[in-house]
Amino acid sequence: MEKTYNPEQIEAKYRSLWEDKNLFSSDANSTSESAYSIMLPPPNVTGSLHMGHAFQHTIMDVLTRYHRGKGEQTLWQPGTDHAGIATQMVVERQLAAQDITRHDVGREKFVEKIWDWKEQSGGTITSQMRRLGSSVDWEKERFTMDEGLSDAVNKVFVQLHQEGLIYRGKRLVNWDPVLHTAVSDLEVISVEEQGSLWHMRYPITNSDEVMVVATTRPETMLGDSAVAVHPDDERYKHLIGQTIDLPLTDRKISIIADDYVDMAFGTGCVKITPAHDFNDYEMGQRHDLEVINILTDDAKINDVVNSPYIGMDRFDARKQIIKDLDEQGLLEKIDPHKLMVPRGDRTNAVIEPYMTDQWFVKIAPLAQPAIDAVKNGDIRFIPENWNKTYFNWMDNIQDWCISRQIWWGHRIPAWYDDKGNIFVANTKEEAQAQAGEGVKLEQDNDVLDTWFSSALWPFSTLGWPEKTPDLARFYPTDVLVTGFDIIFFWVARMIMFGLKFTGEVPFKDIYITGLIRDGQGQKMSKSKGNVLDPIDLIDGISLEDLLAKRTQGMMQPKMAKKIKKQTQQEFADGIPAFGTDALRFTFAALASFGRDIKFDLKRVEGYRNFCNKLWNASRFVLMKLEGETIDTTASLSTADKWILSRLQVTKKNVEKHLKDYRLDLMSQELYEFVWHDYCDWYLELSKPLLQDDATKAGTQATLIKVLNEIVSLLHPIIPFITEEIFEQCNAITGDDEISLMTQAYPEIDQSLSSKDSEAEIKWLQTFILGIRKIRGEMNIPPSKPLPCFVQNFKQTDELYLQNNANILNALAKMESIDKLATNEEAPESATALVGEMKILIPLAGLIDKEQEVLRLNKEIEKLEKQKMQFESKLNNEKFVSGAPEAIVNVERERLGATLGAISDLNEQLNKISNL
Known part of the structure; x- marks a missing residue:
């Protein structure tokens, strides 16, 4: 072995070997009776590997490599999501650099350009996954816009429409006025901002009275349909049923009573704008109020309401409306007010609740079976507390808006004739057959929400609706590993669609991971300048490059300066290269059931040290065994039996922790065994044993056996270094296995459990540690031989002393060990205890008091x-x-x-x- 552990060289070597030998293939062990499968949550094709990806991919890879090692036919299904809005924006920006819009090139050419971009630049995240050692079955890689997956999407849409579960209607949606499309709640980021609360005076018709209403969006008053008060509010009971002369318009609106109104909040009067507020819309439905949309697609005032503000941007109109109200004496006051502003995650534009024609899934009939599947145990959440979140969302579920007004994605399989009749079909030919020969049809311009196609991911990737061998073999999948933020948007929808279209749950377990945060517990974000790139942790990055990366594209000089200062304080010398294995071990060790997980770079450094320790230990073993013949039948010493017994305990605990999805405990178990039991103790114990002809052969066989099993146990977590050590071990043992990927995962051998050897070595460790403590406390050099007396000993102590005299002399540097009777006076000594036996080290001549x-x-x-x-x-x-x-x-x-x-x-x- 090389003297120094070099992760860069090792990783490059085995990335190539694994794929060249096709070792990730789910077909490689197809004769196995049992199967195990995991679906990779498809990352956006526009994306790159971030810390959350790397964390979850490590967990999935540990599970995959473990089950593959257990002999199961194992599929980790990879793929990427077409990411409708994000991908379209990437290509639109490229066109904008040439002063071209998508409308200039037309829909067909524009979609072609996206496919070209995907072919050339859309593989960033998959190449980074290879860097991380992800053992996905690359031969089965899927893309949500693949032909087969697209066919599945159409089939699902058509069937749901035929059953009345998909419909088109005018409803309130989240609207991005820059993208000109509906967006999902997940694409809306609520940001706390300083705003104002405007108090406006609404005159009562034919009265001197006014009602004061407060709003953060005064421009929406143009679309007010009512003012609501609580039915029990004594201040306004006499006004219920009367009307208000809506300022700045020629309309009168009703005063209504509704229990939704909070009497204690503000003035107790609430303006109701059903077309521009989700809560107002619900109240409007209850009271049959007029729904008045005052905005255009790009958030300008439309001509529906006759006003002088037509054509003005919403925020310009706001300023003018406030000015006009003030001039008319209808502005009571303006209070500063902090509020949560909904902004589009792609455009940063303020999102509007907006009334448009969209396609919806009637979701309640699909939700109940999905709720039952979790309640009856067909699916379990890990940790179990996420059940509550799931049930809360599912019990209050609303119809799902599935249409998007963009060009990239699965185009909605619906066609219209010139009379507005809709024909839903898998193909235009089928739609034409429905409409009749000669009827001119135009396809719907909208595409489906990306989440619609990804809801089919667990079965569409396996060939559904065809009854393929993969679908029969790997569905339902065993576990889904994902974050809590998409339990509703993706997890719940996969359950609903899986049950609906296959009759089975899509996965048996849902392992919800925590969110990776920085060392101070802050969420990682570009705006905070605390983002870590997994590849930078693997390869290392200079301070200069890290500063440039963290401030790239930052428009605010003050913020950039602050981020630079923080980065310089935290990473004065940049980030060193830790290698993939150290990073993976860190992620595995952090995989607790906590909601938030602090990522400390010192942990990565610690696991890099562990890899070094493993490397040096392996090198020591292989050097000791080079040129030797391993005799696996040789008799074993107590130390040999002890390490083999400890190994069985470790394997048992590892199996339990993996079953419980406690990768943190699994990692800790292996760390403790390798670092302390094997390296700190057994390797030291082996040195005198290798010098003794009576114990040499047994120790040699044990050294290599335990090392082989160690690298097999660690392989799911740190695959690269373990592969290299395994190859070196094969040179000693003569095994011809090409990879740990094909090596069986170690089984527990209860015949090697030995309570007697564990008790004896525990006694020996306590003795040696007691001597070392005395040396440390008394500042006695480790190399100085010590005279020793023992007192109050039992027959077992005498036996252990006799058995381990050579080891004690070698490891504790004993000059002599003499026995003292219980009542015999001891010299002036430092003492330690081994059970009830007292160790005495005479200090005369050893220290200068x-x-x-x-x-x-x-x-x-x-x-x-x-x-x-x-x-x-x-x-x-x-x-x-x-x-x-x-x-x-x-x-x-x-x-x-x-x-x-x-x-x-x-x-x-x-x-x-x-x-």
């Missing part, structure tokens, strides 16, 4: 000064209340560590002073 007291006092004095600094900071109310909580907690931790160190040193000082 006066020098040691002086040294300890100096250390204590130094720590006392540090303690005062920490206490001063934490006693400063300005610091505690003003600094970020994470920074304050760091100072508290430092104070606690310092107090602990002072306590330990004082204890040592007391021991030495009493000698």
Whole structure:
């Protein structure tokens, strides 16, 4: 083996080997009786791998590699989503750079250009997945606009329409006035902004009275249909049923009563604009109010309402309306007001509730079976608490707007004749047959919401509606790994459509992961400048490049300056190259059931150190075994039996944690076993055992056996380094397996469990650690041989002393070990306990008492000064209340560590002073 672990070289080597040998193929072990399948949540074709992707892909890959190793026929189905709006915007920007619009080139040519872009630039995220080691079946890669998937989309649409579950109607939707399309709630980002609350005076018809209503969108008053009050509000009971002269218009609107109104909020009067507010729309339906749309597609005032504001942008109209109300004495007051403003995630434009003709899915009939599937246990959420979120959404479900006014996507399979009749069919030929020969048809211009096609993902990718072998073999899938933010938008819809069109649930388990946040617990976002790129963590990045990346395209100089400062403080030397395995181990170790997961770069550094430790341990073993013949039948020492027994415990716990989706506990279990049991203890124990002819052969066989199983156990988490070590081990053992991918995952062997050996080695460890503690406390060099006495020992202690004399001499550097009777007076000694047996190390001649007291006092004095600094900071109310909580907690931790160190040193000082 190379002396130094070099992840870059290893990763490049095995990425090629795995794919060249087709080791990710779900057909490779097709003779297996059991199957296991996972669907990759299809990332947007426009996207690149972010931390959330890398986190979830690591989890899916661990599960996939594990089940593949268990001999199951395993499919991890890859693919990408066509991402309608996002992809169209990318290509439109390219055209805009040439001063061309999509309308200039026409729909057909524009769609061709998108396909060209997809062919040339749409594979970024799949190439990055390869960097991460994702063992998806690339031969089965799918795209939501593939021909087969598109056919499935049409079939579903047509069937739902035939059953009356898809309809076209005029409803209120989220409208992006820049994109000129309806958008889903997931594409609307609510941002807290400073605005105003305008209080307007609405005159009562034929009266001197006025009603004061408050609004954050005064321009919508042009579309008011009523003013509502609570039926029990004594202030306004006498006005219910009367009318208001709506200012700036020639209309009169009614005063109505509705329980929805909160009497305690504001004036208790609410203006009702059914065409421009979702809650108002519901109230309008209850009271049969007129629905008046005052806006055009690009959010200008339309000509439906006769007003002087026609053609004005909504916000320009707002200013003019406020001015006009003020001039007429109808503006009561203006209060500053913070509010949540809905903005489009692509355009940043303020989203309008807007009344348009759209296609909808009547969702309630589909929802109940999906609710029942979770209630009866056919599907389980992990963690289980996400059931509540799911049920809350499903119990309050609204019809789903599935049409989008863009050109990229699955065009709605509906055609119109010149009389407006609609013909829904899989093809134009079928629609023509419905309409009759000679009837001129035009296809609907809208495309389907991207979420519609992705709702079919678990079965459309497997060939549905055809009864393919893959569909029979891999559906239902075993687990869906996804985030909580799309439980409703994607997860619930997959369940509904899966049950509707296949009669089975699409997956048995839904593992909801937490959200990866930065080290301070903040959500990662470009605007905050705290985004980490997984590829940068793998390859490393200089500070200069990181600064450029984080401030690219940032328009506000102050914000860019702030981000640069934060980045320089956090990454003064840039980000070093950690390699893929270290990053993957970090993600696995963070995969708890928490909702928010703090990502600390020090964790990645720690797991890079683990990879180094594993590399060096493997190199030690292979060097010791080079040129040797491994005798697997040789008798085993107690240490050999102990490590094999500990290995069985580890395997048992790993299996349990994987079954429970606790990859964090699985990672911790393997880390502890490899770092502490194998490297820190067994490798050290093996050194004297390899020098003894009686134990050499057994130790050699155990070293390589355990190392082989270690890399197999770790392979799902850190596949690259384990492959390299496995190949090197094969050179020693003569095995001809081409890859760990084809190696069976280690099985638990209960015959190797040994409570006796575990008890004896536990005794030995306690003895050695006791000696090391005495050396540390008394500042005795590790290489100095120590005389030792033992007292109050039992027969078991005597046996263990006899069995492990050579090991104690080698690892604890014992000069001698003598026994003292229980009542025999011991020399002046430092002591430690092994069970009830006392270890005594005579200190005469080992330490200079006066020098040691002086040294300890100096250390204590130094720590006392540090303690005062920490206490001063934490006693400063300005610091505690003003600094970020994470920074304050760091100072508290430092104070606690310092107090602990002072306590330990004082204890040592007391021991030495009493000698």
